[in-house]
Amino acid sequence: MDIYGFIDRIKGLCHVYGLSNQASEEEIVRNLFLYKLLNDRFSPEKQRSAGGIYMEEKDLIDNAKHYPNWLDEVFQRINTYPENKALCKEGLFTPIIDYVDASDMAAFFKNIKMIFLEAGPIPMEGGDFFGQVFEYLIQDYNVASGRYAEYYTPMEISRIISRILTDDGQDIRDNLRIYDPSAGTGTLLLSLQRRLKQPMLHAQDISHKSMALLQLNLILNQANGFTERANTLSNPAFSGPYDYIVSNPPFKTDFSFIRDDLDKSGRFPWGVPVVPEKKKESMSIYLCFIQHVIQTLSPNGKAAIVVPLNFLSTMGNIEAAIRRYITENRMLQGILVMPKNTFANTGTKVAIMFLDRSGCDTVTFMDVSEKGHLEKRGNVKRTVLGEDVADDIVKRFLMKTDCAVPIEKVSETDCSFLPGRYMDLFADRASIDEKEWKEKRKRYAVSLTSLMEQEMYWDTKLKNILNSFPKNNEEVR
Template identity: 35%
Template sequence: MNDTFVTQTKTLIDELKAVCASYGLGNDGNEFKIISQVFLYKFLNDKFAYEVKKLKPELATSDNWEADIAKMKDADYQLLQFQLGESTAFLKPHQLIGYLFNRQEEPDFAKRVDDTLIDIAVSNNDLFAVKTEDGQKIQLFERLTEYVSSKRDAFAKALFNKLTLFNFENIMGEGFDFFSTIFEYLIKDYNSDAGGKYAEYYTPHAVSKIIANILVPEPTSNVTIYDPSAGSGTLLMNLAHAIGPDKCTVYSQDISQKSSNLLRLNLVLNNLVHSIENVIQGNTMTDPYHKQNSKLRQFDYIVSNPPFKLDFSDDVDTLNKKENKARFFAGIPNVPKKKKESMAIYTLFLQHIIYSLKEGSGKAAIVVPTGFITAQSGIEKKIREKIVDSKMLAGVVSMPSNIFATTGTNVSIVFLDAANKGDVVLMDASNLGTTNKEGKNQKTLLSPKEEDTIISTFTNKEAIEDFSVVVNYESIKTKNYSLSAGQYFEVKIEYIDITAKEFESKMHDFENNLETLFDKSKLLEKEIVSNLKTLRYD
């Protein structure tokens, strides 16, 4: 990964944030929209330039390539659209950054910028729009300068002055590691959803890497991958990277419009534009969108870091409808009387994932609270019985505490594999990692070596003392369907060879010690009785 480009890209993001702050938008809810969409416009502009120059090499050496393509005949320019392919937004000469930059002193520059962004969004709507569960399309861009209450022209100029300082054309060949680093940096100040629903926007790199590598130990192609609580798509991007962007199609759903926009940006950065049409903003539990032949679609791979607890009380009647009985086979979690927000919603996502997994071959990985793997009754127990009795469990990895800095809940990763009829791997990785301070929270970080140890141990089905066990389905049933590795570890008893004479001597010592302890106990008892009598008379 090119450190220079990383630094330059991060600097661009910081500069855009500084502009927003200087115009009163620092920590404002709209700052995220402006930063992410301006960044995306810059990336699409430079991606267009990169692809056009590959088609017409003479433009790469031109002093002003934008002026040169503006002189092209309309028919020739339109031909470019077909030659570019589906992953590149098609821009017209007057929509390019250079064209707008040269007109920033003209009246109503902010309006010109907003009009341009909307025109780009409309003309590329079929490729870049995110859909809602009822079929409406959410466009690529909004009228961004309208979020500033005054000095809109100056604000637009300030943004464009930053966009010309750095060129993405030089890093189009960089891979997933580069763009995942940039994406994490871009959203780090907006990685929360106060009052919203569904999962965190960003799943820790260690968790994403472990999941992707365990699910895809060897090459595969032409597969579907799905996340019913996608957030920003971190799990999906890592999984797609392990498979290959051109070898998989991404499907997702999340109730948050913010997270859907983040996922769209992530797909653009990672050469998965062909999957944007499958990004759905909507409630997966009440209105699952992805269907095939009028039934819920089944997927080759499913990943999810669902919300653990959330108030879904308004949806209980819908969830309990007859058409959902098969999907929610273990039942709907109770709504707590006092704290509705403590409803164990993750159990619904788990059941939905099991129902959406391709029969006989599907694989999945779900982040769950560790309490799930040992619960003795209720929905949790029924779900474990289902995956064990159906022989669709690959294993469980219990992670270190604070692997997520934003929650103190201990988590485990449940791996499903509809094809695994043999042994199951149960792993206790809770003692790995080092603890670091992240803001006000503690966070446990795994080293690359520790991540690789988890992956290789699981993949190779290795039994390592006090770390992992390999068990069969029948053994799990005898342990009341517990998926905790610790309950399967062997109890170690140490034996020491001694002679009969040594044995008699040790027993004699034990007897003497017991007699001494009994005598002390009697004296203590008499002292207590005496003190009680004295207190009573006093």
């Protein structure tokens, strides 16, 4: 049984006991999924030395009536384990015994026990394992698709970002600090971590759901760092400066209830978006995340931020002010426009903005919106960039082969970050000699004459048809 089959079995069990489409179902599925992965991750020897958080199969059967309480006790012991508590303040698990009616308790947990026994060890295959599982988990529960922190950064995009940030190499400096203020499942951070020398990792996210997967992801990857579940904008848990920052922030969501507090905090020098009168959920909150990233970046730090495409050129006061600051401080390393539907839960066209506070003389503009292929994973379709395509993107971006302009040129265009303002729209045109040009012009002239003759023919025919109808004052016989 693979992990998707395991999740489906737990969902099916919740349906049988009337727990479907409720918060309780999501908590039960999430907790059992996390425990299953932890249980399979460690060897039998380590399991037996786990001090009561592991149970042999025979013990599981013999102690069936105590299983509900035992499972919640296991969750609590894992939460309070010193190494885990340092990384996960709130704990990986929440009690699930209270979600089940007392009359159903014995049968419900007996079925859970059997699902665990039937599943067997579940392999964690592929570099994007947690990202794909997260996407599978949220497709049923994330009814407000695309809201704050309820989507993740695909692994191939994370790899492109980390490779560009590190110049497609390894940064072996000591004591590096990396940060993601909207960490999701941690795909961006962990992809970057693999290219650094034992960095100190800081991650914050507001979502219970993504934070649980993030923490498990960090534990299984033996990451060194800290996480915090809280609102990054109103309650930032970590302070800079950071050597690397990555962020795929929410683009639009309702922050109206704390908007004025954010404005008074003094942490957003270029302003806090106003609350729309009709659709509060369309508040452009990502603009606050960009400002937060800029202000927590070290003097020689680098950052990559996923932004909606309209940020690159819109003349709104906040957007323009942010772009002007980035340009005047020579921080813009480049812009990479991504294909549509790269992120499964939002159809918004996006770009990746690369910043380098140490200073950039030239800016790379690159548009790969036509790259990739559409692929269905579960019930979700998104554009996937293959390994060859990703390699080509990284190589071209770092070598500046597509379009590289002096930073002064960006200032001359009112600090527009849209690649189309700088890229030659006819860069791929082929040169032809005079003879070939005359032949093509002759063919086009013949085609144009033919089209004009056809237009005259159909124009005359249509007029004749219209004239054949009775006039308004004539009686139709």
